[in-house]
Amino acid sequence: MARVLTPQAEDFPRWYQDVIAKAELAENGPVRGSQVIRPTGWAIWERMVAEVDLRIKDAGAENASFPLLIPQSYLQREAEHVEGFAPELAVVTIGGGKELDEPAVIRPTSETVIGEFMAKWVQSYRDLPLLLNQWANVLRWEKRTRLFLRSSEFHWQEGHTAHATKDDARAYARRILHDVYEDFMVNVLAIPVVVGRKTVRERFAGATDTYTLEGLMRDGKALQMGTSHELGQNFAKAFDIGFLGGDGQQHHAWTTSWGVSTRMVGGLIMAHGDDNGLRVPPALAPVQAYVIVVKDGEGVAETAAQLHEELKAAGVRVKLDTRTDIPFGRRAVDAELRGYPVRIELGPRDLKEGNVTIARRVDGSKTPVAVGAVAKAVVEALEADQKSLHDAALAYREAHTADAATLAEAIEAAGDGFARLPWADCGVEGENEANAKGVSVRCLVRADGSVPDSEDEAGLVAYLARSY
């Protein structure tokens, strides 16, 4: 196959740009930092949305929609929040041809405006928990942008909940972390994430506790794939989200927020992609099976249409390509680039013997299969390849995770993956030192891998890495 992409080993960032361009996933938009997500890229995001949304609904949250524009004064009500976001705001100063009395900002995130409405809707402990989510676009004026990973406008879901107690808020933030995000990332994205707690330095602006899921990319850099925050009573106090408790007293609620974004598309590309393009895990893939007519001939079109129907009936997301006016080689390269897990190739020669070829994207294998056995073979291949993508990503992570005894060792090891270092041997000073060298503490975990309640617990392990 002709070289279409810069090889990963030669220049990983260039490879990333190449894949996005050649697989027609996205392009830069005209306003700095904005992006156009093309159908192939957007279909991947739509599948992410479908899978995450199912899990959010299972966790009891309901979707709603809050305004894009937020009065500038709202942001200022929570001190850390405004400090964190003020430098990144896009400000609307003119509306309907007139200067606005109060400028409005395009939401960089919606804690403030949702806090305002939660305060209206929550009166009594019976109104709690209030579990909301929205799928929305947000905008942060970033200095350095990169398609999917750090764009000014991006798409995400942001969950916002209010609870009667700190314990309930914590339990819910963790439920989202594990039952929604971790489950989705491991079982659908096939990315084995390290799930832990952010340090104070890395915490969300306005949160008391931030939990994170960190994936390892194939260049040894970490990517924050999603976060879930306990906001304590910070926003409840700033927006007066109060309720009459069962005890007859007024209390402030405890709130959480949590989100995953189009950034996950970038993670998907970098966690599984290879020198031929994307490899999309079957459980996610918008196109799981690609029925492709190599060359016209007796019975070819009919068999292709029949296999297309059979696979659809078997619950496979399938696409039929009969464009024999475009050279087969080009179409096959495109299918590789887009990472379709299974190709079913039909030509007159094989078909004469009753066979088609099943080409698998994950291991590159090509196997002749009898027409009558295709549906079963495809379903089995999809299951096997989901597992093998996950296992390969896990093996890669294990091979690129080093236990370090000192900060210096950890910074060195973080050149090529995760470095694990006892948090007691790192601490805030070590963290600052690492940061100065381009390495950050991605998260803290307990020795058994579980998520700590506080960074002051004994025996915590810090994961250090370079990151996106």
Add this chain to the structure above:
Amino acid sequence: MARVLTPQAEDFPRWYQDVIAKAELAENGPVRGSQVIRPTGWAIWERMVAEVDLRIKDAGAENASFPLLIPQSYLQREAEHVEGFAPELAVVTIGGGKELDEPAVIRPTSETVIGEFMAKWVQSYRDLPLLLNQWANVLRWEKRTRLFLRSSEFHWQEGHTAHATKDDARAYARRILHDVYEDFMVNVLAIPVVVGRKTVRERFAGATDTYTLEGLMRDGKALQMGTSHELGQNFAKAFDIGFLGGDGQQHHAWTTSWGVSTRMVGGLIMAHGDDNGLRVPPALAPVQAYVIVVKDGEGVAETAAQLHEELKAAGVRVKLDTRTDIPFGRRAVDAELRGYPVRIELGPRDLKEGNVTIARRVDGSKTPVAVGAVAKAVVEALEADQKSLHDAALAYREAHTADAATLAEAIEAAGDGFARLPWADCGVEGENEANAKGVSVRCLVRADGSVPDSEDEAGLVAYLARSY
């Protein structure tokens, strides 16, 4: 039942506001003209999205995502377009703490930015047709706003396509009009729409031909429910969307755009709602059947759970309400307000005789049904009520459509519904005169009800009405 809403006959606009508030559909946002769509309202929109999206995909268009912010200069490239939208723009002048070199506008619609990218992607006739759609928020700084019907920010889908010929563009704009929009509105929303052609005065800014679907609300006013536009070569020339034809010559493409929005939620409320609240057509309803425990008692909770499962298994969208700590009356009123088509009420008394009560929202009937026969009865009720809502809306429209012989008669008749007047007896002058009296020409249709190719065809009929 206690009076919860202002009756329609007393004050229709007030009734509309009351329903939205009491059914918890939406509220005004903090920035003028913005709206918060609450879970009950958003679930209705999500169902609209799902049904329309299916039909758009069946029509071959693919979803993508274009940026929220558009350079101000883009708008200026198409003269009518900028004239139409300039007064309604929200302008971002500050980004990341700095005045921007070129201000960016929040998209009021995306012909311009999509035109820019189509020009890059279309090179040859082989790249056509290019069929794109996006689900997005847009913003128009409206002077007078009303929840769902006319809000500054709203949600919609906007389709944008490019074609090699005028005929192909026309055929596609019409395909969307009929196969996507009309089919959805009639068969899912149960709203019988008048499908026709806009006059030059009412045409989209930048279009050569605008087609529309007009519903009649229960106060006798028309609502434009969706539009599909042929843009001719206006945008293709402004953005240089050119292609090399099969004839070896360079040509400009022909483009279309088409959209439906959250405004349809307002249409749904006003086309079917009554003095007890919403009536949501079963084919659309996010909750089709509401299993509600009247009072606890032997076997009640178990039977409720069992019916919930049975209905789910039968493919019914069902919700279970076991909140017996809230008075039954209040919960029943809420269910009426939200327009759930069927309620299954369970209490110990009926259950002793093996019965539950099926309460139907559309006709207000209450019937005892044996537990074992519930699933079948519910499925039948849903089908029947979908039809009866549609038939009632059609009967209402027929009773409120008058054939007028003169413009004066038409303007008079438009006080209470549609007035049909030969376009030859109205014309541009008549249209202007009607407009001065608060009546507009909603669309032109042929005598046989089909959609005209031009307003100059002989024998056209104009539909006049007051409108939203």
